Every structure is written in structure tokens, then in C-alpha cells.
Amino acid sequence: MIRYNELVIDGVHTSSFPFKVIVENSPPIVMKSSKTQLLEHRGISGAVMETNKHRNVMELTFKIYVVKPSEEELFQFLTLFSKEQFWLESEQLKTVRLWCYKVLVSKMIKDKHGVYEMEATFQCHPTKFFKDTDSQSFTQNGALRTKGSALAFPKLTIMGNTSTEASFTIGSQVIRLEKIESGETLVMDNNPDKPSFRTSSGKRINWSGDFLTIDPSKDKTVGVVLGTGIQSIRFEIVWGWA
Numbered sequence: 001m002i003r004y005n006e007l008v009i010d011g012v013h014t015s016s017f018p019f020k021v022i023v024e025n026s027p028p029i030v031m032k033s034s035k036t037q038l039l040e041h042r043g044i045s046g047a048v049m050e051t052n053k054h055r056n057v058m059e060l061t062f063k064i065y066v067v068k069p070s071e072e073e074l075f076q077f078l079t080l081f082s083k084e085q086f087w088l089e090s091e092q093l094k095t096v097r098l099w100c101y102k103v104l105v106s107k108m109i110k111d112k113h114g115v116y117e118m119e120a121t122f123q124c125h126p127t128k129f130f131k132d133t134d135s136q137s138f139t140q141n142g143a144l145r146t147k148g149s150a151l152a153f154p155k156l157t158i159m160g161n162t163s164t165e166a167s168f169t170i171g172s173q174v175i176r177l178e179k180i181e182s183g184e185t186l187v188m189d190n191n192p193d194k195p196s197f198r199t200s201s202g203k204r205i206n207w208s209g210d211f212l213t214i215d216p217s218k219d220k221t222v223g224v225v226l227g228t229g230i231q232s233i234r235f236e237i238v239w240g241w242a
Contacts, residue, residue: 003091007062010086017077020067026092030058031242032126053151053215055126055242057101060088066108066116074108074116081105081120088122089131096128096241127151127240137234138224144170146216148239153190154212155236157200160186162229169225170212178206180229188212217242 001015005023008014014021032055038047066077081103088098106119127150136144146152160166160180167176180186185200188211195211198204214222216239226233 006091008087008089009080010083012080014064014080017069017073019069019073020065021077022065022067024063024065027060027062027090030060030126032056032058053217058098058124058126059121060098060124061119061121064118064120066118068114069116078105088124093128095131097131098122098124099127099129100124127242129238129240134237134239135234136237137232138226139232141223141225143221144214144224144235146214146220146222146239148241149217150240150242152214152216152237152239153192154214155190156186156188156212157234157236158186158188158230159184159232160230164229166229167227168230168233169223169227171214171219171222173210173212175209175212176207 001017001020002022003013003015005026006013006015006021007023014023035052035054035056037050037052039050040047066074069077084102086100088100100122102123104121104123108116108118110116130148134147138144158168158180161182161184162180165176165178166180167174169175175188177186186197186205187200188197189195190211190213192211197207197211214237224233
């Protein structure tokens, strides 16, 4: 069926149905502003800037035509838009995809030719995420190469062996570990929705420091320092554009 402008919603292509689905418009390119605030005060000239590089939800609206489906086919098609928390891709966007929370759908209008018209508004994370995951590994001190411009939250896999305190440093952020048992692999997932730091078998870790955020708009490289007892660190990162 029609592949031009097609959408891929949670892995399902709008061109995969046995009737024509026409997506009228290409996805608009939206750059949401940061949540940084300017605080004005009578006692100063200008303003005080309260920096916050997180951004608001992004909305993308598409006009869609569904050509002569049966009643059952139409309702099956509409189940696509009841999904929550899914990846959205567009035929027009070759290198990025969007993480969407939910979809708002207008009522469908049927014309005399049996064509249904609707508008679907996707409420998405403001980052245009790269489709590929970047992997960088370190067995000695080095520099992590950043990409894109949006805040990134890496997943780290750490291997080491020490019965005393160990540490590693990413940029200016120091992570301290009580110990690392021989043969143990540690996994630090910095996803702000579900941050966790455990062994690969799920055991809790005694550690101090903060979960990591990397800002590619600020630094094109970030220093990586492996402290005593740390043998290797592997980064897995999905970069993106703000």
C-alpha cells in the first residue's frame, strides 16, 4: 500500500493494512525550548537565570485518510492509536525516531466515497532519538565522544575486582563503590524514568554519587577515569537532537 509519508507506530506500518492509509503531512520539525526561567527582580538590572535544560512534551499532529475499510478493518486500524509508551517513526525521518506517551484522536468523518478523515496528535518526549545505540568501551582512562544535542542518560556495564572501595569518574561526577567481587558485573542504568544500579544478577550495590546525565550541547567529549579495581566500563547510549 502507500509508503509515502507512512508512520510506524510501535512497529506497525500504516502501509501494512489491506486498505489505503494516506498520511497527508510530513512530521513537523519541532524544537521545544528548555524549562530555564528568567527571574526578574526590582533590585537588579536584567534577570537571574534559573537553568533547567529539561524540556516540555512535544506534540505532532498528522491528518490521516483511511480509504474504504470495512467496519471491522476500521476498528482494527484504530487500535493503533490506543497504544501508550511506544516508538513512533516516519518515512520522512531517516535517522531519528520519537518516544511517544499517548495519542489524541479527533472524531472520524466519512465522506460520500467511503473515505474516513481523522487527525492524530502524538504527545512525545521532546528528544528526536537516534535509531542506533552507540557503544563505547574503556579499559583505561579516556574520553567519551558525545553526539547530538539533547541530554543523554547512558547505561554503564562495569567490570572489576576489589575488596576495598573503588571509584570511577565521568566528567565531574564521581561514583564510589564499596567493593566489587571477583567475576561480578555491575549495571548502572541512568534512565530517569527507572534509574537503577545493581549487579547483572539483580543484587543491590552499596554506592555513593548521583545517576549520570551527559549534555552533548556543552561537551563534545567527557573524561572517563577508571579508579583502582575498575577493569572496564562499557557505555550504551541513545543520543538525540534537542
